[in-house]
Amino acid sequence: MVLVIAEQRDGKLNRASWEPIIAAQGLGGPVKVALLGQGLEAAAAELAAAKVDEVVRVEHASLEAYTADGFVQALAAFIAAEAPAHVFFTHTYQTRDFAPALAARLDRALITDVVAAKPHGDGLAFTRPMFQAKVVADVVAEGPAPHLVSFQIGAFKVDALVRGDTAAPVRAVDAAVDPAAIRQRPEAPFQEAKQAVDLSQAERIVSVGRGIKAPEHLEMAKELAAALQAELAASRPICDAGWLPMDRQIGSSGQTVAPKLYLALGISGAIQHVVGMKGSRTIVAINKDPEAPIFEIADYGITGDLFEVVPAIITALKA
Amino acid sequence: MKIAVCIKQVVGREWQLRLSDDKTWIRDQDASFELNEPDAYALEAALRLKEQHGGEVVVCSAGPSRVVQALREALARGADRAIHVEDGALASADAFVVAGALAAALRDEHFDLVLTGLQSDDQGFGQVGVVLAERLGLAHSTITMDVAVEDGGLRVKRELEGGWFQWIRLPLPALLTIQSGINQLRYATLKGIMAAKKKEIRSVAAPADLAARQRIVSLYFPEKSKQTRMIAGAPDEAAKELVRVLREEARVF
Numbered sequence: 243m244v245l246v247i248a249e250q251r252d253g254k255l256n257r258a259s260w261e262p263i264i265a266a267q268g269l270g271g272p273v274k275v276a277l278l279g280q281g282l283e284a285a286a287a288e289l290a291a292a293k294v295d296e297v298v299r300v301e302h303a304s305l306e307a308y309t310a311d312g313f314v315q316a317l318a319a320f321i322a323a324e325a326p327a328h329v330f331f332t333h334t335y336q337t338r339d340f341a342p343a344l345a346a347r348l349d350r351a352l353i354t355d356v357v358a359a360k361p362h363g364d365g366l367a368f369t370r371p372m373f374q375a376k377v378v379a380d381v382v383a384e385g386p387a388p389h390l391v392s393f394q395i396g397a398f399k400v401d402a403l404v405r406g407d408t409a410a411p412v413r414a415v416d417a418a419v420d421p422a423a424i425r426q427r428p429e430a431p432f433q434e435a436k437q438a439v440d441l442s443q444a445e446r447i448v449s450v451g452r453g454i455k456a457p458e459h460l461e462m463a464k465e466l467a468a469a470l471q472a473e474l475a476a477s478r479p480i481c482d483a484g485w486l487p488m489d490r491q492i493g494s495s496g497q498t499v500a501p502k503l504y505l506a507l508g509i510s511g512a513i514q515h516v517v518g519m520k521g522s523r524t525i526v527a528i529n530k531d532p533e534a535p536i537f538e539i540a541d542y543g544i545t546g547d548l549f550e551v552v553p554a555i556i557t558a559l560k561a
Numbered sequence: 562m563k564i565a566v567c568i569k570q571v572v573g574r575e576w577q578l579r580l581s582d583d584k585t586w587i588r589d590q591d592a593s594f595e596l597n598e599p600d601a602y603a604l605e606a607a608l609r610l611k612e613q614h615g616g617e618v619v620v621c622s623a624g625p626s627r628v629v630q631a632l633r634e635a636l637a638r639g640a641d642r643a644i645h646v647e648d649g650a651l652a653s654a655d656a657f658v659v660a661g662a663l664a665a666a667l668r669d670e671h672f673d674l675v676l677t678g679l680q681s682d683d684q685g686f687g688q689v690g691v692v693l694a695e696r697l698g699l700a701h702s703t704i705t706m707d708v709a710v711e712d713g714g715l716r717v718k719r720e721l722e723g724g725w726f727q728w729i730r731l732p733l734p735a736l737l738t739i740q741s742g743i744n745q746l747r748y749a750t751l752k753g754i755m756a757a758k759k760k761e762i763r764s765v766a767a768p769a770d771l772a773a774r775q776r777i778v779s780l781y782f783p784e785k786s787k788q789t790r791m792i793a794g795a796p797d798e799a800a801k802e803l804v805r806v807l808r809e810e811a812r813v814f
């Protein structure tokens with residue numbers, strides 16, 4: 243049996259939770275889905291539309307706000323009771339926060355950031371990127387089951403979900419949590435002060451990555467942006483270094499955009515960047531490394547030195 | 562405050578990756594190495610906490626002899642001393658083995674705070690810090706973007722997806738995984754580099770009985786799935802052609 247741990251916040255299901263369910267359905271065996279928190283009727287009913295054997299609400303007052311300690315305790319006990327062969331998660335920031343501690347407490351394998359599962363001998367191998375997605379690894383779990391696996395967001399298309407003819411049964415269990423053993427005291431989530439620029443509305447975006455090398459070279463990118471009537475954006479390291487303000491950052495921790503044109507200059511194409519821009523209609527990548535992962539998702543690519551190519555584009559646009 | 566920072570040395574970003582003959586690891590004999598990016602931010606966060614609250618910053622790295630270079634760099638930036646868990650096999654070991662090795666090296670020192678990066682640029686498990694917290698029995702929080710010491714505990718800002726954040730209170734001792742961009746990095750000064758020469762780098766062995774929980778069976782370059790139209794030619798020709806296709810085919814302006 244595969245046990246999928248779905249994710250919710252304030253009773254609202256995280257859409258990315260469908261993806262490990264699809265992964266589990268693809269293996270052909272029984273699938274159960276568990277959701278942790280408090281007041282989960284609506285989210286559980288939504289999950290029950292999938293063709294799965296059961297949906298379980300693992301509830302406790304002290305799971306209402308997420309904490310790593312609360313989730314590790316509740317899941318350690320629940321997994322021990324259910325004895326699944328695999329436990330699947332989505333590789334969200336929440337999963338990153340508790341799953342390694344859970345795996346350590348259970349002393350079971352955890353394979354993270356997985357994009358595919360495939361047969362290997364009698365069991366499964368899991369495919370995951372390594373070295374900043376420059377290479378891919380097939381990895382097998384060692385040691386006894388259950389094996390924990392977290393899937394990269396976007397690894398499966400949500401429309402591949404198999405729905406059931408009737409709703410799956412929903413069961414509620416009381417989570418085994420000792421509130422006194424929860425050490426984290428979370429406050430309410432918040433957004434930083436309203437962003438000065440809303441890049442989600444931009445028609446064209448010129449985005450710079452670490453390939454730009456130094457802040458003084460941003461002028462060249464600005465000139466290109468002006469010639470294209472585009473907004474300027476960046477990958478995380480550029481904003482981390484303070485070369486551009488944080489509200490120009492594209493990616494999982496920044497803005498999500500879908501312009502007509504996304505022109506990536508010296509951006510490698512890490513998944514955390516790509517999730518924020520892959521919906522763009524036309525993606526152009528300029529990168530000196532022909533193997534850069536950004537070319538995987540680009541419609542047009544130029545392999546070359548951006549310091550030569552960008553001035554040439556500016557000239558060509560003005561001609 | 563007695564603070565440990567776990568730092569990893571990873572292959573340089575610009576290094577052209579090559580696979581080992583058995584295709585389960587890379588051939589890194591001729592690679593350049595650098596400090597894993599979030600770990601540099603973790604070190605900076607530790608140095609700032611020491612400046613505010615006093616105490617000691619100890620850097621720890623598990624790996625072959627080359628990682629001493631990363632430890633020296635950290636000492637030059639201001640760490641007080643270093644622990645090297647010396648073992649060639651740790652360069653490609655899984656997260657459980659590395660966390661086990663680090664736990665054995667750190668346990669008896671009873672640190673108030675342990676900092677790690679949130680993820681390594683090579684293996685990218687995103688696990689070693691959190692597994693280490695569990696092994697040491699420490700409260701933890703991840704993807705940290707701010708750290709304040711308050712009422713004998715910590716108040717930390719955790720990054721959530723899509724520009725959201727959350728403050729979390731934690732008791733000490735604790736472990737935090739640090740996100741890139743939490744602060745602005747300092748670089749080593751000449752004075753720092755000279756001072757580092759006199760600082761201690763203690764070498765310890767890794768426990769022999771650490772069990773791996775995952776194994777790489779094969780490593781390969783990704784297959785291209787999307788049809789990317791590569792525009793060849795000298796920069797000015799390629800640029801002209803790009804502008805043409807964007808105007809006439811993609812119609813983006």
Ligand SMILES: Cc1cc2nc3c(=O)[nH]c(=O)nc-3n(C[C@H](O)[C@H](O)[C@H](O)COP(=O)(O)OP(=O)(O)OC[C@H]3O[C@@H](n4cnc5c(N)ncnc54)[C@H](O)[C@@H]3O)c2cc1C
Pocket residue numbers: 374450451452453454476477478479480491492493494495496507508509510511512513514515518528529530531534546547548549574679680704
């Ligand atoms: C939890 C988490 C959240 C994250 N959130 C985000 C996020 O929201 N947004 C984000 O962007 N990243 C995010 N990251 C970081 C992400 O993983 C990558 O590290 C980052 O996107 C890399 O940025 P980059 O492509 O600019 O730099 P690099 O990966 O260093 O790539 C630089 C590229 O420039 C090319 N280049 C160098 N010189 C030239 C030249 N002269 N001409 C042409 N090309 C050149 C190189 O070939 C290389 O491909 C996150 C990471 C984590 C772990």
Ligand SMILES: Nc1ncnc2c1ncn2[C@@H]1O[C@H](COP(=O)(O)O)[C@@H](O)[C@H]1O
Pocket residue numbers: 567568569570597599600621622623624651656659663676677678679680681682684685686687688689690
């Ligand atoms: N060999 C190592 N030595 C010291 N610290 C490490 C080592 N491997 C990982 N770490 C720490 O754990 C963090 C997460 O690594 P990982 O789990 O590999 O993504 C890194 O940012 C480092 O701070």
